[in-house]
Amino acid sequence: xxxxxxxxxxxxxxxxxxxxxxxxxxxxxxxxxxxxxxxxxxxxxxxxxxxxxxxxxxxxxxxxxxxxxxxxxxxxxxxxxxxxxxxxxxxxxxxxxxxxxxxxxxxxxxxxxxxxxxxxxxxxxxxxxxxxxxxxxxxxxxxxxxxxxxxxxxxxxxxxxxxxxxxxxxxxxxxxxxxxxxxxxxxxxxxxxxxxxxxxxxxxxxxxxxxxxxxxxxxxxxxxxxxxxxxxxxxxxxxxxxxxxxxxxxxxxxxxxxxxxxxxxxxxxxxxxxxxxxxxxxxxxxxxxxxxxxxxxxxxxxxxxxxxxxxxxxxxxxxxxxxxxxxxxxxxxxxxxxxxxxxxxxxxxxxxxxxxxxxxxxxxxxxxxxxxxxxxxxxxxxxxxxxxxxxxxxxxxxxxxxxxxxxxxxxxxxxxxxxxxxxxxxxxxxxxxxxxxxxxxxxxxxxxxxxxxxxxxxxxxxxxxxxxxxxxxxxxxxxxxxxxxxxxxxxxxxxxxxxxxxxxxxxxxxxxxxxxxxxxxxxxxxxxxxxxxxxxxxxxxxxxxxxxxxxxxxxxxxxxxxxxxxxxxxxxxxxxxxxxxxxxxxxxxxxxxxxxxxxxxxxxxxxxxxxxxxxxxxxxxxxxxxxxxxxxxxxxxxx
Amino acid sequence: xxxxxxxxxxxxxxxxxxxxxxxxxxxxxxxxxxxxxxxxxxxxxxxxxxxxxxxxxxxxxxxxxxxxxxxxxxxxxxxxxxxx
Ligand code: SF4
Numbered sequence: 001x002x003x004x005x006x007x008x009x010x011x012x013x014x015x016x017x018x019x020x021x022x023x024x025x026x027x028x029x030x031x032x033x034x035x036x037x038x039x040x041x042x043x044x045x046x047x048x049x050x051x052x053x054x055x056x057x058x059x060x061x062x063x064x065x066x067x068x069x070x071x072x073x074x075x076x077x078x079x080x081x082x083x084x085x086x087x088x089x090x091x092x093x094x095x096x097x098x099x100x101x102x103x104x105x106x107x108x109x110x111x112x113x114x115x116x117x118x119x120x121x122x123x124x125x126x127x128x129x130x131x132x133x134x135x136x137x138x139x140x141x142x143x144x145x146x147x148x149x150x151x152x153x154x155x156x157x158x159x160x161x162x163x164x165x166x167x168x169x170x171x172x173x174x175x176x177x178x179x180x181x182x183x184x185x186x187x188x189x190x191x192x193x194x195x196x197x198x199x200x201x202x203x204x205x206x207x208x209x210x211x212x213x214x215x216x217x218x219x220x221x222x223x224x225x226x227x228x229x230x231x232x233x234x235x236x237x238x239x240x241x242x243x244x245x246x247x248x249x250x251x252x253x254x255x256x257x258x259x260x261x262x263x264x265x266x267x268x269x270x271x272x273x274x275x276x277x278x279x280x281x282x283x284x285x286x287x288x289x290x291x292x293x294x295x296x297x298x299x300x301x302x303x304x305x306x307x308x309x310x311x312x313x314x315x316x317x318x319x320x321x322x323x324x325x326x327x328x329x330x331x332x333x334x335x336x337x338x339x340x341x342x343x344x345x346x347x348x349x350x351x352x353x354x355x356x357x358x359x360x361x362x363x364x365x366x367x368x369x370x371x372x373x374x375x376x377x378x379x380x381x382x383x384x385x386x387x388x389x390x391x392x393x394x395x396x397x398x399x400x401x402x403x404x405x406x407x408x409x410x411x412x413x414x415x416x417x418x419x420x421x422x423x424x425x426x427x428x429x430x431x432x433x434x435x436x437x438x439x440x441x442x443x444x445x446x447x448x449x450x451x452x453x454x455x456x457x458x459x460x461x462x463x464x465x466x467x468x469x470x471x472x473x474x475x476x477x478x479x480x481x482x483x484x485x486x487x488x489x490x491x492x493x494x495x496x497x498x499x500x501x502x503x504x505x506x507x508x509x510x511x512x513x514x515x516x517x518x519x520x521x522x523x524x525x526x527x528x529x530x531x532x533x534x535x536x537x538x539x540x541x542x543x544x545x546x547x548x549x550x551x552x553x554x555x556x557x558x559x560x561x562x563x564x565x566x567x568x569x570x571x572x573x574x575x576x577x578x579x580x581x582x583x584x585x586x587x588x589x590x591x592x593x594x595x596x597x598x599x600x601x602x603x604x605x606x607x608x609x610x611x612x613x614x615x616x617x618x619x620x621x622x623x624x625x626x627x628x629x630x631x632x633x634x635x636x637x638x639x
Numbered sequence: 640x641x642x643x644x645x646x647x648x649x650x651x652x653x654x655x656x657x658x659x660x661x662x663x664x665x666x667x668x669x670x671x672x673x674x675x676x677x678x679x680x681x682x683x684x685x686x687x688x689x690x691x692x693x694x695x696x697x698x699x700x701x702x703x704x705x706x707x708x709x710x711x712x713x714x715x716x717x718x719x720x721x722x723x
Contacts, residue, residue: 239719243648255646256717259696272699282650462694505719506692508704 002028005219006068006553007036008111010130016203017058017117019134024114032555033637036067036111037487038094039569041083044114045092046572046638051579055087055195056178056202058118064105064169064208065112067489068553071103072216074224075231076491078103078296080186082169085580086194086443087202088180088352088401089420092576093194093443096486097169098295099186101210104167108212119204122176124152129212137206144345145172145185152209170207171197172347174389178202179399181352181422182389185344188314189295192349194421194443219554227551231544232299239504240460240496245302246292250318251281253459257322260458260465261430261598261605264423265326266375267358268416271427271598273326279333284315288337300493308341316340316350319447322425323354328361329376342382346389352401353385355422359402359415369409371398413591419444419582428589428607429598431457433471435607440475440587440616440626442573448492451478456519460499462507463519466604470523472615477526480566485545487569498542527619530567533560568636571620571628575638584626587613641712643672649693649718653683665695665704668714692719 002009011024026040034040041063053059062084069077080102086093105113109130124137135155140148148170156164167186174182175197182197183190191197200206218224236242244252254276257263261271277283284304290312294301304315316324316336324336343350363369371394373384387395397405402422406415416423421444428435434457437450447454453475457465482492503512529535536559539547546557557565574582588594589609598605613626622628633639644657653676660671669690676685695702696715708714 247648247651252647255715256694259694259699259701259715259717280646282646282656285651286656507694507719508692 002031004028004031004068004553004555005217006072007031008106008109008214008216010110011112011114012110012130013114013116014125014132015117016115016119016123016205021132026111031068033565033568035484035487035549035565037065037079037489038081038083038096039483039487039565039572040112041065041081041094042092042569042573042576043638044112045083046576049085049092049576049579051581053085055085055090055199058203059116060085060199060202062115062196062199062203063112064101064115066102066106067487068216069548070489071106072218072552073297074228074490074548074552075235076295076298076300076494077489078298079486079489079491080105081486082184082191082196084196084199086196086421087178087198088195089444091419091443091580091582092573093196095184095191095193095196096492097184097186097189097191098298098491099167099169099189100296101167101169101186101208102489103296104210104212106216107214108210109214110210113208115203115205117203122204122206124170124207124209125205126156127208127210129214140206141176142173145170145347146345148172148207149185149187152207156209156211164211166209166211168207168209170347171200171205172345172389174198174346174348175201176206177389177391177399179348179388179391180401181349181356183344183347183349185347188344190344190349193351193446195349197347218552220551224548224551227544227547231548235299235494235497238497238501240499241300241493245300245493245496248281248285249292249302249304249315251284251304251316251321253318254280254321255282256459257426262427262454262458263326264322264416264425264427266329267327267362267414268423268427268592271430275331276326278331279321279325279336281318283333284321288333289315295491298491300491302493306337308338313341314344319425320350320354323351323358327354327358327425328378330378332378335378339381339385342385346385348385348389351424352422353388355416356398356402356405357381357384359405359411360398362414363405363409363411366411368411369405416590416592417445418589419586421445423447426454427598428454429593429605431465432468432607432612433457433465433475435589435593435609436471436612436616437475437479439589439609440613442570442577448482449479451475452482452492453478455496455499460496461503461519462512462516464516467520468608468612470520470526472612473523473526473530473619474519475616476619477530479570480530480563481543482566483569484562484566487565488545488549490545500542523615523619530563530619531621533563533567536560536563564636568638571633571636572638574628575633578627584613584617584624587626640710641668641708641714643668643714643716645672645716647718649685649689649716653685654680663708665702665706665708665714668708672716689718690716693717694719
């Protein structure tokens with residue numbers, strides 16, 4: 001039960017072994033401290049995991065959590081989060097998804113679902129108005145994600161004698177076969193990163209469906225409606241969320257990454273790909289995009305819809321274009337769209353798949369491990385993807401990811417991963433703050449969990465990407481802000497709006513150039529704010545999230561309190577990881593990015609990681625070991 | 640003669656992908672690019688101010704509006720919203 005609106009007031013702990021469910025106690029004080037989503041999930045993992053569990057143990061938990069805004073119609077608020085111990089990294093991880101499951105989980109009356117244990121046989125679970133039924137899923141074995149969801153819809157319709165309106169999450173063959181980077185799919189959208197699909201597979205859990213009639217209430221309907229109207233107008237007028245993303249999606253970043261030297265090429269040997277135009281957002285829009293679409297309640301609608309095999313399907317994101325394009329020296333756009341679709345259908349993360357393939361190409365070239373894969377030779381990759389998903393032949397090895405392969409065969413220096421997770425397509429030697437983010441990110445080589453500083457260092461603003469100055473503090477503050485946004489249930493792309501429109505519209509203006517020049521020197525001010533965010537006892541229109549949460553839930557939040565929630569979320573996640581052995585030594589990047597210059601004539605084109613890490617830990621108030629101490633955890637109210 | 644390539648929403652909104660022009664500075668290029676856009680798509684609504692706020696690259700490297708051009712150079716123009 002809860003006194004706050006927006007929530008359903010119920011968190012269910014489901015045991016797959018015993019087929020029993022119990023209410024998990026999650027109080028309003030917890031809601032005030034963690035809001036929901038990934039922060040809530042991290043706290044649940046913190047309270048339940050000891051450090052002895054392994055990702056494929058029955059004791060590992062899966063937490064599927066929504067935010068209070070999920071399903072309430074707030075802009076871009078259809079997100080949900082899946083957290084668990086990751087088979088790729090061995091530590092806690094989270095994966096955010098814009099599919100319809102979160103919305104329907106709330107309709108089923110739940111804010112979050114915690115899953116432990118293992119099903120005896122492959123099963124799917126039907127949740128209906130808070131009740132759950134286990135179904136045999138053996139006849140769904142090896143079905144791809146689209147086929148699985150179609151089959152489940154048919155079964156539900158037949159069982160209930162009508163078309164059932166529901167949300168689903170499912171895994172494909174990759175999850176069943178424990179590919180370490182298997183994804184979970186909901187509709188056409190993926191909780192792609194960190195191998196959450198393999199955890200489902202290890203629990204013999206093929207899918208979950210959710211349906212029901214519950215509707216989250218809204219604390220101040222009129223206030224919320226007026227605030228949302230203003231916010232949606234702002235989103236539509238902003239150059240990034242109103243023009244760039246709807247017209248070109250994230251794919252629109254490829255060309256500007258090329259100019260900034262940020263486009264991963266040839267397994268990150270370079271930051272520019274000669275044939276980038278062929279795999280750019282422009283080419284996608286002009287040659288292939290049929291239309292754009294979006295997750296529920298999203299005014300941005302960044303998704304590309306492209307033709308593949310006579311169907312119109314979700315198109316590739318920037319990460320996939322970069323990593324299955326220049327990073328493996330491929331300039332065939334249609335092929336990338338095809339692979340993107342195939343990988344979603346097999347239930348496999350496009351980023352980690354592509355990163356592992358690029359490593360294998362270089363390892364083959366260097367004579368370390370012969371898989372037959374070579375840069376620029378992309379014929380037959382579809383078959384390799386299928387082999388990975390089924391752990392057949394060399395697919396069984398590739399299914400382990402680049403870190404494990406490099407530990408076995410050599411080539412760690414060019415295994416482009418951090419904590420076991422392959423990096424996204426942003427080459428960080430020209431955006432060193434993003435490099436720091438990749439290294440310190442709790443879940444491994446993730447651009448978002450790392451603070452996404454590349455948006456300031458070239459893709460939204462034009463702050464010097466080559467200087468380490470101020471980056472540690474900015475990284476921290478951006479991480480905390482994105483944590484807080486995410487735990488409300490909103491898409492992180494709304495945070496593009498935090499970059500003032502005038503800064504984006506005219507980067508050549510005098511004022512804009514002055515701001516870009518000053519930002520690296522703002523570190524100390526940012527740090528003071530982070531120490532005492534309570535000084536921000538107000539809200540500002542540029543950061544509308546706390547106001548939206550107040551109108552929807554009734555929870556009074558200032559900007560400072562909102563920032564603190566993000567900080568708490570980041571720290572609790574770190575504290576869980578500490579139990580699994582994470583410390584400063586794990587916050588690292590492959591030598592290619594820290595020791596090899598991207599431009600041999602420019603000594604600044606590497607990531608000066610150790611220097612930035614020290615400042616980052618100090619800014620966070622962590623010890624030299626890169627961990628929050630007892631005092632810090634108490635101060636944040638985690639302990 | 641320099642080659643000018645347009646990117647991002649500037650390209651999608653103008654229907655101009657590429658043009659060649661005689662200019663020895665970036666500044667001198669703006670009216671020429673605008674004229675080509677007006678020719679291709681008179682109602683695109685793109686202004687010289689919008690062109691001047693574009694991020695510029697010459698031969699693949701970031702440049703300023705003050706940059707001098709040489710025969711054979713390739714100039715990229717990115718609207719600010721494409722990641723300026
Ligand atoms: S911005 Fe894109 S990813 Fe985010 S909610 Fe909207 S459509 Fe989904």
